[in-house]
Amino acid sequence: MQLKDVVNELSLSEMQITRLANDKKIVRYHKNHSKMWEYDDESVFVYKHYLEEKQRLAQRYNTQKTVIKRNKSIAKFHRENITNAVTKAFEDVYSNIEDHITKIDQIVDLTINKLLRQNKMQFDITEIQSAVEQSLVDVEEFKVAEAYTAYRLQHDIDRKKQTSVDYQINKLLKKDDDVVNENANKDADVYATKRDLTAGAVSKAIGLKILPKKIADANIKGLIHWHDLDYSPANQYHNCGLIDLEDMLKNGFTLGNADVESPHTLTTAVAQASQILSAISSSQYGGCSYDRIDEVLAPYAKKSFKKHLKIAKSLNIEDQKNYAEIMTRREIQQAMQSFEYEINTLYSSNGQTPFVTLGFGLGTSWFEREIQIGILHQRIAGLGKDHRTAIFPKLLFTIKPGVNMHPKDPNYDIKKLALKSVIKRMSPEILNYDNVIDITGSFKASMGCRSFLSAMSPEDLKARGETHDYSSGRLNLGVVSLNLPRIALDSNGDKEKFWKLLDERLNLQRDALLFRIENVKQALPKYNPAGFMYGGYGRLDPDGNVDELFNHNRASVSMGYVGLYEMTARFYGDWQHDHTYNQEAHDFAYSVIKHMNEKAAAWKKQYGYGFSVYGTPAESLNSTFEEIDHKLYPNVPFVTDHDFYTNSFHYFVERKPTPFEKLDFEAPFQKLSNGGFISYVELPCMKDNLDALEAIWDYSYKAGIGYFEINTAIDHCLECDFHGEYTADEKGYHCPNCGNSNPETSDVTRRICGYLGNPMKRPPKHGRQAEIIHRVKHMSGTLGRLDNGEFLESDIADKNKVRKLNN
Structure with a gap:
């Protein structure tokens, strides 16, 4: 037969x-x-009719059968979930999974038959897992059965650990890298920080229990990342914001027991600005920004001028205006010095120096110009007797044609001063005025290091009863970041599966952000009085509705992402080179972020909150995601073989495009990531090459870059007076001239993410440290001069930074 x-x-x-x-x-x-x-x-x-029957059964299961998950939620039964679990178990036992694809399918069939015989429409997840284990035993795949059981058990243990207060506290007591070095701005040895880290550890455990189960599980697995879990959702904190300093200074405010009136001098205005930062930064976990600080403070500088002019008249000084100008300029310089010292010595209740950003550069009046000059002079001078580089505030200098870009512009001299500051202090960063408008719809500084608001539409303004667009007083409600490389790894090189998984993870990210929104809406204005009651973000009654400050897209929520380079490398290999890149790979990467941007636009319209794509800074997340993925997919070429994932859309750090090539590559991605973006280039010592630095600044404007940073060699050894770049390796940093590795006698500055940091005093996580170590220069030059007269050449140093991956 x-x-x-x-x-x-x-x-x-x-x-x-x-x-x-x-x-x-x-x-x-x-x-x-x-x-x-x-x-x-x-x-x-x-x-x-076997094939027809199999298809009918598969359709029946996928549309009718359901699964009761551990959190008691109901989900549709999907055959591929069993396939994925069995495949992972096989991968733990066999090196070549391709030889076992047929057998895996057979085991899945056997599992489904076992479930069919039960004649049930709904299964508990444990029933399915037991059926899988029994099927593996039936076909005598005992080692795979052990691997499957061990994986399931470890998954349960990990879930319980993350939600255990004792476990989180124990990590802190053991000084686990994930805890003490998660934020390079926090000194884990300081009492205030210890207290904050302890509270944060408890909040993380509680937060994972508060989050919907699918979101908490996805966070633990590393599919997404719920940022700042040590503050939210255990508390209804928001993220960052553009504080409306103009409103608070003009109309007064209350701090603690004091009612503060509008200041009568610049000195008082600047002091109040510091006090406001202390109060508001303690009631949110993200950065605080003052936009157009030169224009906001100018009226109070003018008040000081009038005060000095009055004194000059009373003393019968001959040139009274000149005297008033000299004294006002002096007051401005002193006020800017005081402000910088206060910010860098201030500890908020979060156990850290507040993340403060100042936007300036557009004012052209005498007072506005002098404030800009005062800010830059103080940054160039440095802090203390050793003139160390100030970490805060982050300075955003705006470039605009007709104001300061070209030699004939009225503030061109201030642009030149800003360039000198970059050479000396790696600050300020620049905002290119027209490009920021093109990307976000209107001009404004970033909230914190890189979060940007979008312009409010006429429809939103009308719904709010407002007539004109504005930025100050608006805020961001939080970030949830997507692990892009993980989606590529889970898809096993199958693009059709990748796009399906991407949409599933995006929906998960959306749901997490919607939960964030609902969580923050539970706050009352009296929880953050300086922010919500006295003008920082609005003036509401103590028990008012904070959603009035969030809805109709007044507040943003951020769809972050990490590792675009590694995601694309899973499909195309090493697709970025020193001066070229694979165009097909680039187009694929671009299509992914474009898809995210389209989703954000649709959800923004649907939900009425400012969904936007955000190029995540990933200070420690670039290490955390990679560590999780490395355990599941070890040493995948150009993906999990280099200790970190690349930030957002940035060019891979071990490649050496020119500054102009890098800017051309990244500019289109800035426009798609309009909720948060930044680009930088790595340069050698530039103290004798101001014109080259200016040319790079100007080219960034031409390329369409909205927000731009320069990283250059500005380290200083206080023992031998070496100026240049310290040598870095896995053990830390040391002076290339005398070998000094003492953080107390070294001033080492690196761009940790969007902010500057001193990695010798406050080390970042292992993955971030690896990323910093392997950054190469995008322009050749010297890294400093040794006592023997030799110059350290960047090209020679870069050869040691570039690894032979895919070995």
Whole structure:
């Protein structure tokens, strides 16, 4: 009897049929166990219409059967979930998974048959897992069965650990890298910081219990990252914001027990600005920004001028205006010095120096110009007797044609001063005025290091009863970041599967952000009085509705992402080179972020909150995501073989494009990531090359870059007076001239993410440290001069930074 002519007698699985084809003498029982069938070489029983039946059963399961998950939520049954779990178990045992694809499918068939026999429409997740384990035993895959059981058990343990207060506290007590070095701005040895880290550890455990189960599980697995879990959702904190300093200074405010009136001098205005930062930064976890600080403070500088002019008249000074100008300029310089010292010595209740950003550069009046000059002079001077580089505030200098870009512009001299400051202090960063408008719809400084608001539409303004667009007083409600490389790894190189997984993870990210929104809306204005009651973000009643400050897209929520380079490398290999890149790979990467941007626009319209794509800074997350993925997919070439994931859309740090090539590559991604973006280039010492630095600044404007930073060699050894770049390795930093590695006698500055930091005093996580170590220069030059007269050349240093990946 031929196989094709055999009639259906048994309900056999695909695995059984395959085994029968391989061994015709195998013995199987009839489904009712009443009759045993023996098969010889000439006959075998199969499904009459096996493929049609399999398709019908698959459709039936995928549309009708449901699963009760651990959190008691109901989900549709999907065959591929079983396939994925079994595949992972096989990967733990066998090196070449391709040889076992057929067998995996057979085991899945056998598992489903076991479930079918139960005649149920709904299964508990533990029933499915037991069926998988039994099927693995039936086919004598004992090692795989052990791996599957161990993986499931470890997954349960990990979930319990993350939600355990004792476990989180124990990590802190053991000074786990994930805790003490998660934020390079926090000194874990300081009492205030210890207290904050302890509270944060408790909040993380509580927060994971508050989050919806699917979001908490996804966070633990590293599919997404719920940022600042040590503050939210255990508390209804928001993220960052553009504080409306103009409103608070003009209309007064209350801090603690004091009612503060509008200041009468610049000195008082600047002091109040510091006090406001202290109060508001303690009631949010993200950065605080003052936009157009030169224009906001100018009226109070003018008040000081009038005060000095009055004194000059009373003293019968001959040139009274000149005297008033000299004294006002002096007051401005002193006020800017005081402000910088106060910010860098201030500890908020968050156990850290507040993340403060100042936007300036557009004012052209005498007062506005002098404030800009005062800010830059103080930054160039440095802090203390050793003139160390100030970390805060972050300075954003705006470049605008007609104001300061070209030699004939009225503030061109201030641009030149800003360039000198960059050479000395790696600050300020620049905002290119027209490009920021092109990317976000209107001009404004970033909230914190890189979060940007979008312009409010006429429809939103009308719904809010407002008439004109504005930025100050608006805020960001939080970030949830997507692990892009993980999606590529989970898709196993299958693009069709990748796009399906991407949409699933995006929906998960959306749901997490919607939960963030609902969580923050539970706050009352009295929880953050300086922010919500006294003008920082609005003036509401103590028990008012904070959603009035969030809805109709007044507040943003951020769809972050990490590792665009590694995601693309899973499909195309090493696609970025020193001066070229794979165009097909680039187009794929671009299409992914474009898809995210389109989703954000649709959800912004649907929900009425400012969904936007955000190029995540990933200070420690670039290490955390990679560590999780490395355990599941070890040493995947150009993906999990280099200790970190690349920030957002940035060019891979071990490649050496020119500054202009890098800017051209990244500019289109800035426009798609309009909720948060930044680009930088790595340069050698530039103290004798001001014109080259200016040319790079100007080119960034031409390229369409909205927000731009320069990283250059500005380290200083206080023992031998070396100026240049310290040598860095896994053990830390040391002076290339004298070998000094003492943080107390070294001033080392690196761009940790969007902010500057001193990695010798406050080390970042291992993955971030690896990323910093392997950054190469995008322009050749010297890294400093040694005592023997030799110059350290960047090209020679870069050769040691670039690794041979894919070994």
